[in-house]
Amino acid sequence: MSIAALSPAEWEVISLSLKVALWSVAVSLPFALAVAWLLARTSFPGKSLFDALVHLPLVLPPVVVGYLLLLTLGRKGPLGSLLYDWFGMTVVFSWAGAALACAVMGFPLMVRAIRLSMETIDPKLEQAARTLGAGVWGRFLAVTLPLSLPGVVTGTLLSFARSLGEFGATITFVSNIPGETRTLPLAIYTYTQVPGGDEQALRLCVISVLISIGALLVSETLVRRASRQVLGYDAIGRH
């Protein structure tokens, strides 16, 4: 199957999927960094409950997450009506809503990877940074963030992959609208529901596999580069 053989409809699905996944990752990253830092480096009352809430999308059925998003962000939901009244915008039935659903579903994976990475950083390095004049932000930007780079890369990729595969929350929250919210998994599902759609579904499956393999290869390279950057030598081997 050559690239030239892809139909405009297939291109639309692929580019929409990539757009949704990239936005979902970009929007969740700052929040994931903050939450990972809170969980790794601070203690506060209700921390275990907070931790559980963050992990909820990992254990809930995606349809439940999608439905809860619809209830809160729908035109009549508490947040959705505010958004609509103040800014005249709505995320329901739009690609932005799809990105949001993906961001929520991928969030625990991203937080987890970053947090694990942050927890391996010796707090004594942050102490040393304090004696050299670095305040909370300075320590985060100059020590904690660069040293957790491998975890940030891993978490970003996990969440990106999760976004590419997201189905249940997306279809519940923003439905299955061609060109707007019909990402790869939704398109494959749609083809399997129509007579004679098998060939199309299979083609999109192959594309899915290729994109996933590509993402894995890129991430492996990036993680190795990040850890070399952090440690000053290659700890993973090869090269």
Place this chain on the structure above:
Amino acid sequence: MTLSVDIELIQGDFRLAARFDCGGGVTALFGESGAGKTTLVNAIAGLVKPQSGRISLDGRVLFDGRADVFIPAEERRFGYVFQEGRLFPHLSVRQNLRFAGWFRREARSQSAEFDHVVDLLGLGALLDRRPAWLSGGEKQRVAIGRALLSQPRLLLLDEPLASLDAARREEILMHLVRLRDEIAIPMVFVSHVRYEVDRLATRVLEVVRGQVLEEAQIATPVGTRP
């Protein structure tokens, strides 16, 4: 320079009660491990908060339990050389040395000053290396340089020789003697080794089971200015 310490600090079963003043030169905190030396230095640095008492430098209060004053470590401008170096592994030696300058205007050293410290500690050939590629002695020299270039009012050294072999220990000791005599920066030097204290200190305080017990004025140690 006068550092006044009068604090009480309780950690679990351990109680530290310290009361002393120290001025210029090298003040050694000498005592067995577990006596509370590191805790005391951490309290001076502002990394741990005592339960009560007072710490001041030249009349400026850094900690006062009663008035609830606690200047955090990042604002005390005390250089701290840790036992294990604690260099930043993701930064080159040059970036480690310039680290404080990213946060403190006064530590944005002129190149002459940077070169002087690099020269004094023999760091010239190491500047572009990462800490992972340094020997123990080299790491400790970089750590001393990094603390010095933060323009500290006082240099705290917590067993800076403990993780080194005998030859390296001697080398770093010579560098510290040079710092004492050439840069004349006040130092608080923690050690459990009598020999190191004798070589470096101009004044010795003994720490025994959480108490600064005995205060001995040493005559001029070998090879120092009066």
